[in-house]
Structure formats: C-alpha cells, structure tokens
Amino acid sequence: MNRKIIYSLLASLGCVTAHSSFANLTINEVDADQSGIDSSEFIELYDGGIGETSLTGYSLVFYNGSNDQSYRTVDLNNLSTNSNGYFVICGDDSLVENCDLDLTPNTNLIQNGADAVALFQAQASEFPNGSQVTNAHLISALVYDTNDNDDLGLSVLLTGGAVQVNENQAGNKDFESIQACSEWTTALPTPGLDNQCEPVEPISDLGECGETNQSAFNYISTVQGDMSDVYSDASLLLDQYVIIEAIVTTDLQGGPLANGDTSYQYSGYWLQEEIADYDDNDNTSEGVFVYDFSNDVNVGDKVRLLAQVAEFNQVTQLKSVQEMKVCSQNNHLPDAISLSLPVNSLTDFEALEGMLVSNAQHLVISDLYGTGYGLGNYGQFVVSSKLHFQPTEIALPMSEEAQAISEARLLDVLLIDDGVSKSYPSFIPFPDSSGLSADNPMRIGYTVPQVAGVLHAYRNNYTLVPSAITIDPTHARTLEPVKDTNANLIIAGMNVLNYFNGDGLGGGFPTARGARTAEAFDMQSKKIVAALQAIDADIIGLMELENDGFSSNSAIQNLMSELNQVQRAGNEYRFVNPFPDEPGKLMGTDAITVGLLYRPGKVSLMGETVILNSVNSPLDDDGEPLFDDSKNRPSLIQTFNFDHQKFTLSVNHLKSKGSRCGEVNEGSDGQASCNIMRTRAAEGLSQFLATNPTGIKTKEIMILGDLNAYSKEDPMQTFYSHGFANLKYTDKATEAQPYSYSFSGFLGSLDHALASESLLEHVVSVDAWHINSVEDSLMDYQTEENGQNYDSIDHYAEPDAYRSSDHDPIVVSLDMPGGHLGFFGLALLSALAFSRKTSMEDAR
Structure with a gap:
C-alpha cells in the first residue's frame, strides 16, 4: 500500500517523496561525510537496472539547509546511466570507484547537513545558485544530516515532510553512506554497485497451482x-x-x-x-x-x-x-469496482490500489499538467467530478472557505496515464483512437463519460491506466469570442507570452525569452495574429512584449505589421508610442513590457501618453513610491476619443507570483509571492489615475491587463475600494464563473478588465475567450522542452488562435453614446483619419 502518499498529499500539494521517480530514475546512494576533509563524496543515480538511460533534460541540485537555497547545480545533459543502470557523480574519481562525472572541487563537494540533494527533470539554468527550494519537476530527493535537527523547509517540499536521513544513524558516518533499500539505511559505500541491503533468502518451492497450504502462500x-x-x-x-x-x-x-x-x-x-x-x-x-x-x-x-x-x-x-x-x-x-469522485477519504483510493476500477459518474478533465508530468510529456491528464477554481478566486485569502476549497480538490483528482513512459511520444492515444492532433485536441472541460482500468499510485498521485476511455468534446473550441451585437466599440487585452522578435530582421534567435528559432517565432506570430484577428478589437492592450523600444525593428512594430497585413483597408492598427522622438527608448528595465494598439479609423488619441513608474508614483506615508517598477512593469496610460466620448485606458502587468520579493511571511496567506508589492502597485495606480494623468479630465476609466492577482486577493480588493468594478463579475459577463488561467489544477482569473462606475454603464458584455488556458502547451509554437528539441511535438502547432499564449484574452464590448454611425459614417471617419498623415496620431 502507498501509505506515505496520504501524508504527502495533505502536507504539500504536488510534492514528491524521497524515492519518487519516473523511468525508474532515483537518487540511490549518497556519501556526504568522511573522516577529516571530505574527499570521497559521491551521489549515485540508478535507473532500476534498465541501463543506458539518457539523463538529458535532468539536473542535480544541491540545497543548503541553513537557508533552503541551492548552492550547486549539475547539468546532466548528454550523459546516461551505464549498462547496469548506475551513474555516479563525485569530487575525486581517484578516490571514488566507478565515478562517471568528476566535479570540482575535489573536497567538500557535498555539504554535511542538514542539507539535501534533488534530481529534477529541468535544465540546470533554472537553478542558479541561491534558488529557493522547489518541488516543480522534482524526480527524486534525499534530505540528510549528521545528527542535526530536521529541516522542514527542505523536507516538506522535497520529501513530503518525511524525517530526514541521518548518515550517522549507526554511529559510523565517516565510513558509511546513505543507501536506498526498502527504506533509507547506512552501510559501507558501494558506488556504481548494488546497495548493501540485508539479503533475504528466497523460497525454493513454488508448489502447484491451487495449493494454499505452503507457509509462503499469501493472498x-x-x-x-x-x-x-x-x-x-x-x-x-x-x-x-x-x-x-x-x-x-x-x-x-x-x-x-x-x-x-x-x-x-x-x-x-x-x-x-x-x-x-x-x-x-x-x-x-x-x-x-x-x-x-x-x-x-x-x-x-x-x-x-x-x-x-x-x-x-x-x-x-x-x-x-x-x-x-x-x-x-x-x-x-x-469486475471493475465502481469509483465515485470525490472520495470521502484518500484511503478510499488506497484500498483499491492495484485493482480494476471504473467511473461511477461522468467526470471532467480538470487539468492537463499540474498533478503529473503533463499530456505531452508522458500522456497524462487529470479528471475530477467538476472543474476546480483557485481558492482566492472565489473566497477571501485565509478564510475557512478558501481552505476548504483547497482541501476539497485533494479528494477529487485522478491522474489518467497512457501507460507509456516515453517523453514526448509521437503518438498520444487521447482523446480517441486517432490520437492527439492540432485539430483533435484535449481541453480542460472535456467530459469523460466512461473510463476503466487499473488503479495505481504514481508520484503522490492516484493514477488510472485506462483499458477503455471515452472523451467527449464538451466546451469545444469556438471561432471567436462572445461580443454583444449592440456594441460599437471593442476593447481587448491579451498576454502574448514573451513575444520576442530576435534582431527584428529575421535573425538573432534564440533570445532571452520566447521563441528559440526564427521558425518558432513565425509560428508564434501567426498564432497571435489569428487570435487578434478573430477578436477584431478596436483597441488592444498587450502584455509580455519584448521591451526593445518602438523602432522599425521592435517587437511591437513587428506584431502590428503582421496584424495589419490581414486587415481590410481603413481598419489597420497603429501603436501608442510614449517616446515618438526616441524610438529606441525602453519602458522600464524589465525584459518584457506592455503595449497598446488602436485603430485610428475608430478612435483618436487625446492628451499625453503617460507611463506610471517609480519616479512619478504616488507615495506612501513614509515617502516611498507605491508603484515599484523594479518589480512591476510600468503601466501605459492613454486617453482616447470615440465620437466625442473620452475615456482613459491603463494597460498593466503587475509583478508575478513566482520569484520572491522578500516580504514578511511571504506566501503564507495563500496569495503567493509579492502580494504586498502588487497591492501597493494597485493603490499607486488607483491614486495616479484619479489625477487625470494624461491631462484630460474624465471619469470613464478602464484598467486592463495581467494583474497577477486572483479576484478575491488584496490587490483586487484595493481596486474595488477605489470604485473599480471587476467586469467579469458583473451582469455583463458571459459566464457565471470566469477564469483566464490554469495553474496546478485550479482555474482562476489573473487577467482583468476593471471599469469605473461611469464607464461601467456603457459596458454591454465581457468575455474571457478560452483559447489558451484550457489548451495543452503542445499546441503552442515551441518545438522544444527544457532546452531539448523533440521532433514528435512539431506537428501539433498550427497557425491558429489556439494556445497562442498561456492566458486567455479578455474582450469588452461597449455601447458608447453617439457611436452608431452606420457603414457610411464609419467609412467617412476612417478616410478622414488616414488622410491626416502628419497628425498627432501619426507620431504615435
């Protein structure tokens, strides 16, 4: 029975245990402490005896227990286990037998504890020295010590809270290593050889079929x-x-x-x-x-x-x-046992481990990645009784309701696995026998009326390997977002997922982010253009553009040019340029930035184009800027005129939830990292917009963008306190429970459109177009994973809107007063706008 899995799941959603692995790769033996100067240290990996297992795409990370941060990372690309399945990393191969990779330094390579070593299926570049401990992409880990207190900061994330292993448990730390047997033990070192586990003599007599009287016979x-x-x-x-x-x-x-x-x-x-x-x-x-x-x-x-x-x-x-x-x-x-989700207790799963089961009710695909390695990587996805939403999307942080939402999902997830462990196979047998393809996708929200197979446990997840499965394309793709037919103005926001265009001349790849090749970038451009063309907005706020200025070779110029190639005459876009006289000037120092496209045939610019940053931010009571552009991307603010109706739009991309900001008790309240940073930015932006920063006085204001906060979190509450309405939670929304992003099996809204009270009365609909969050990443433009090319995934990307990003675009329909000009009126306005080549709009 998989008993420790119960504790691990409750302790840390998604963490893996000490012996957890895939393709049988584990940390099998570690010798961190010898007499005097540690000169014979080593770590042994083992693939279960398969042999010649490629280690490309894997990294070994060493963690320091004093601060729970990495201090060394080993790149395992282009290496493999030997014919017996072992791979040994050491500090001095003259002192360690069977060493396959000799590292520098020769002595004190591995700290003595309480520390940890962990094997990840990820590139070494993801773990620079000083990286905080994580369990993302974790394969195997050992938290160890020499008579030290347990380090929960390491063990909770790496080994599910299991007691760390003492190399001195037998009082012989200088001469023994830690070895994986039925449990971790210590014995004389055996680098590259079988561990010294206590042998058990096998029984010699199998007996005849049907005999039950032998002492070794068991049910x-x-x-x-x-x-x-x-x-x-x-x-x-x-x-x-x-x-x-x-x-x-x-x-x-x-x-x-x-x-x-x-x-x-x-x-x-x-x-x-x-x-x-x-x-x-x-x-x-x-x-x-x-x-x-x-x-x-x-x-x-x-x-x-x-x-x-x-x-x-x-x-x-x-x-x-x-x-x-x-x-x-x-x-x-x-006969298969009927299994209903959610289970009453994780023991309900455990009591069926290894048995044939079938679903008792229709299930829904709730995640394509978070609980396992993902649909593309190992043919895995998650089913549940319903879709699950981020606790802080629908409940206040730290509330009993939020805690209950988080805990409830643990009882309502079942990992479906195709039974094939090859990474990125060319054939994935879902959603039907014809296999996954660009036009036969798998999406979150598809229903599973029938699934049957054997129940297993894998990497702290209960797993079903199906012998039969039926998947129905419920909530299938749509060709365009929902827009109200009474609307005369459409505003959209879209995160374009690291749109980096190389040197702007067709070369310069790979760049710091985004597409790694010119071919991949071409696919990325076509997918984003397909999405924006289907949205057909009059104003578009963009997030995650390369921050490379506004010259003819810039990313925003590239995207605008590509988009304009598919526009009808008079419907082309221009971009808002805050630096018309300095095309190479950047908006802040971050690698990515925000941008604005607009149709001068539909709207015109008014007042100044303004950037909110640390310099012009409102101040707190201590005189410090509320908006910190060293973490948040500067906001781009512009007032528009639409048929004599003016409104101000702010495009924003606040600090992510990933890397830390050094805040007190950071992440402990369920709002992830940098919540205070985002909340201060929300306060600063709200105060700034109240000053009419563009020089045009108006009460019609919209805040648009990737705010990196779910709808009940502190930054959003700050916006609400300043009178802004979250449009996706008004009666103008096209769905009862909105979302724009999927993470760790939960759906939620990081992307928002907020409107002031006076602008809200002109909003007739708001839609999150689900072309990205519910699609698998196989459908995006990338043809590599963890820095490695996989030919098998090339055939999934098509120049369509689906998985053009990882966030869903938000589309707002407005019915502005006086805006119903009819066909001839619009044509005349377009002609007038395009004849004014030297106007202010041209400069921007």
Whole structure:
C-alpha cells in the first residue's frame, strides 16, 4: 500500500517523496561525510537496472539547509546511466570507484547537513545558485544530516515532510553512506554497485497451482495490509518472499504500440485475486503490481509466482520474481469496482490500489499538467467530478472557505496515464483512437463519460491506466469570442507570452525569452495574429512584449505589421508610442513590457501618453513610491476619443507570483509571492489615475491587463475600494464563473478588465475567450522542452488562435453614446483619419 502518499498529499500539494521517480530514475546512494576533509563524496543515480538511460533534460541540485537555497547545480545533459543502470557523480574519481562525472572541487563537494540533494527533470539554468527550494519537476530527493535537527523547509517540499536521513544513524558516518533499500539505511559505500541491503533468502518451492497450504502462500490482501493503518510505513511482509496466485488484469511490460512506436512502459503487470479469494475487509486491496519484464504474461492469465515484497515510490509491489508458472489462460477478469469522485477519504483510493476500477459518474478533465508530468510529456491528464477554481478566486485569502476549497480538490483528482513512459511520444492515444492532433485536441472541460482500468499510485498521485476511455468534446473550441451585437466599440487585452522578435530582421534567435528559432517565432506570430484577428478589437492592450523600444525593428512594430497585413483597408492598427522622438527608448528595465494598439479609423488619441513608474508614483506615508517598477512593469496610460466620448485606458502587468520579493511571511496567506508589492502597485495606480494623468479630465476609466492577482486577493480588493468594478463579475459577463488561467489544477482569473462606475454603464458584455488556458502547451509554437528539441511535438502547432499564449484574452464590448454611425459614417471617419498623415496620431 502507498501509505506515505496520504501524508504527502495533505502536507504539500504536488510534492514528491524521497524515492519518487519516473523511468525508474532515483537518487540511490549518497556519501556526504568522511573522516577529516571530505574527499570521497559521491551521489549515485540508478535507473532500476534498465541501463543506458539518457539523463538529458535532468539536473542535480544541491540545497543548503541553513537557508533552503541551492548552492550547486549539475547539468546532466548528454550523459546516461551505464549498462547496469548506475551513474555516479563525485569530487575525486581517484578516490571514488566507478565515478562517471568528476566535479570540482575535489573536497567538500557535498555539504554535511542538514542539507539535501534533488534530481529534477529541468535544465540546470533554472537553478542558479541561491534558488529557493522547489518541488516543480522534482524526480527524486534525499534530505540528510549528521545528527542535526530536521529541516522542514527542505523536507516538506522535497520529501513530503518525511524525517530526514541521518548518515550517522549507526554511529559510523565517516565510513558509511546513505543507501536506498526498502527504506533509507547506512552501510559501507558501494558506488556504481548494488546497495548493501540485508539479503533475504528466497523460497525454493513454488508448489502447484491451487495449493494454499505452503507457509509462503499469501493472498494479495495480506501483502497489501489493512488500510485502517494508513500511516504504516510499509507492507508487514516487506522483503519477504511470498507465493501469490492471481489473474493478470493489465500488462504493461513493454513492446510495440499500435502505431509502430517502441513502448516504454511500466516494465510489469498487475495481478488481482479472483472474487472467490477476496477477503471481507473493504480496507484491503485485492490487487498488486509486479515489477517483472522477463516472464511474458497476457491479460487473463492466472499465474502463480514466487517474488519478493517491496516498496517502490512507497507503493507496495512484488519484484525479483524467482519462479512463475501460468496456471490457465483467458480467464474472466474480476469486475471493475465502481469509483465515485470525490472520495470521502484518500484511503478510499488506497484500498483499491492495484485493482480494476471504473467511473461511477461522468467526470471532467480538470487539468492537463499540474498533478503529473503533463499530456505531452508522458500522456497524462487529470479528471475530477467538476472543474476546480483557485481558492482566492472565489473566497477571501485565509478564510475557512478558501481552505476548504483547497482541501476539497485533494479528494477529487485522478491522474489518467497512457501507460507509456516515453517523453514526448509521437503518438498520444487521447482523446480517441486517432490520437492527439492540432485539430483533435484535449481541453480542460472535456467530459469523460466512461473510463476503466487499473488503479495505481504514481508520484503522490492516484493514477488510472485506462483499458477503455471515452472523451467527449464538451466546451469545444469556438471561432471567436462572445461580443454583444449592440456594441460599437471593442476593447481587448491579451498576454502574448514573451513575444520576442530576435534582431527584428529575421535573425538573432534564440533570445532571452520566447521563441528559440526564427521558425518558432513565425509560428508564434501567426498564432497571435489569428487570435487578434478573430477578436477584431478596436483597441488592444498587450502584455509580455519584448521591451526593445518602438523602432522599425521592435517587437511591437513587428506584431502590428503582421496584424495589419490581414486587415481590410481603413481598419489597420497603429501603436501608442510614449517616446515618438526616441524610438529606441525602453519602458522600464524589465525584459518584457506592455503595449497598446488602436485603430485610428475608430478612435483618436487625446492628451499625453503617460507611463506610471517609480519616479512619478504616488507615495506612501513614509515617502516611498507605491508603484515599484523594479518589480512591476510600468503601466501605459492613454486617453482616447470615440465620437466625442473620452475615456482613459491603463494597460498593466503587475509583478508575478513566482520569484520572491522578500516580504514578511511571504506566501503564507495563500496569495503567493509579492502580494504586498502588487497591492501597493494597485493603490499607486488607483491614486495616479484619479489625477487625470494624461491631462484630460474624465471619469470613464478602464484598467486592463495581467494583474497577477486572483479576484478575491488584496490587490483586487484595493481596486474595488477605489470604485473599480471587476467586469467579469458583473451582469455583463458571459459566464457565471470566469477564469483566464490554469495553474496546478485550479482555474482562476489573473487577467482583468476593471471599469469605473461611469464607464461601467456603457459596458454591454465581457468575455474571457478560452483559447489558451484550457489548451495543452503542445499546441503552442515551441518545438522544444527544457532546452531539448523533440521532433514528435512539431506537428501539433498550427497557425491558429489556439494556445497562442498561456492566458486567455479578455474582450469588452461597449455601447458608447453617439457611436452608431452606420457603414457610411464609419467609412467617412476612417478616410478622414488616414488622410491626416502628419497628425498627432501619426507620431504615435
């Protein structure tokens, strides 16, 4: 039974345990402490004995327990385990046998603890020295010490709060290493060789099919144990050899796939007792996984085998099969157990581990990445009874309601896995047998009326490997956003996901962000243009443009030119230029910036173009700027005229929730990092807009952009206190529960359109067009992952609007007074606007 998974899930959503791995890669042995100067230190990785496993795309990170930050990162690209499955990293290969990678320094390479080493499936560049501990992309970790107190800052995130391992537990730290056996232990070092785990002598007599009187014979329920003891460390029969006789229900030993690809699967199969052999205890499982790719079996075989009870990834399994015979074939499989979500307790999952299950109700795809490695990476996605929304999207931070929302999701997620462990395969067997493709996508919100298969546990997630599944395209793609037919003015905001155009001349790739090749950038441009063309807005606020000025080679000029190529005459866009006399000047110092496009045939500019930054920000009581542009991107503010109606628009991109800002108790209130920074920015922006900064007095104001705050969080409350309405939560919204972004299995709104009271009365609809947040990242412009090219993902990107970014665009329809000119009136206004080549609008 996967007992520790219960604690890990409750302790830290998404964290992995000490022995967690995929493709069998684990940290298998660590020697951090020797007598005197530590000169024989090493870390051993192990792939379970498969051998020649590529380590490209993986990194080994060393963490310092004094500050829970990284102090060394090892790039494992272009390396692989040896033929026996081992890979050893050391400080001095003259002192460490079988060392594959000798690092500098020769001594004191690994700190003595309380510290940690962690294996990630991510590039080393993501872990510069001083990086805060994280469990994103974590594969395996060991938190260790030498008679030190436990470091919860490391263990909670890296090992689910498990007690750290003491290298001096036997009082022999100078001569022993920490080794992975049924649990972590210490023994004489064995770099590149089998760990010195206590041997258990196998039984020699398998017996005949049907015999139950042998002392080693056990039913699977006995091996798995009673789940009422959910926090028990392992099977009571751990390391013992047992005889089991049961039916093969699922075979994932490996082999060719239907499309001809070679399968990298679980290297084993699942056994389940015949119904007549079930015990009467609902807390025990009747199924178990057998790690065995040597003895060929088929679904329906009744097999009798002699194998050792083991724990891997804290899941009870059978391994080291000594003897096996097929008793009969083509047996009827046990009936699948009906599983309903949400479960009452995680023990409901646990008691069915290894057994065939089927869904009791229609389920919905709630996540394409967050709980597992993702649809593209390993063919995984998450189903639930309903969509889940960020706690602070619908409840106040730290409230009992927010806490309940967070906890409820733990009981309502099931990871669906295709059973193939190859990273970025060329064929993904969802949503139907024809496989994933650009025009046959998987989207959050699709329903799953039927799914059946074996229930497993994987990386602290309960996983179903389906033998049958039906996916219906509920909430399918739409061709355009919802816009009110009475509207005469459309305003939209869109995050364009690091739109970096190289040197602006077709070269200069890769850049600091965004597309890594000219071809990928061409696809990115086409996708964004397709989205903006379908939105067909009169004014467009943009976020995540490359901050490279406003010259003819700039990113905003590139995007505008591409977009104008598909506009009809008189409908072209221009960009708002805050520096008409200095085209190379940048808006702030961040790598990305905001921008504004508008149709001069529909609206004209009024007053000054203004940038809010630290210099002109309103001040707090201590005289410090409320708006800090060292973290927040400067806001771009412009007043527009529409048929003698004026309004001011501010385009914004506040500090992200990722990297930290050094705030007191940062992130402890459920609002992630830099909440105070964003809240101060919201206060500063609100005060600034109240001063009519463009020089045009108006009460009609809109705040648009990626505010990096969910709708109930402090920054949003600050805007509300200044009289701004969140349009997606008014009666003008096109959906009852809006969202624009998906993160860790929760939907929420980071992208907002806020309106002052006087402008609100002109709003007739607001729509978050779900072309990005619910789509898998395979559909975007990138053809690489973690710095590695994967030919298999090239064929998913198409020059359409879908996954043109990771945020959904927000589209606001307004019915402004006096704006219904009709066709001829609009044509005349367009002609007049385009004849004024030397006007103020041309300069901007």
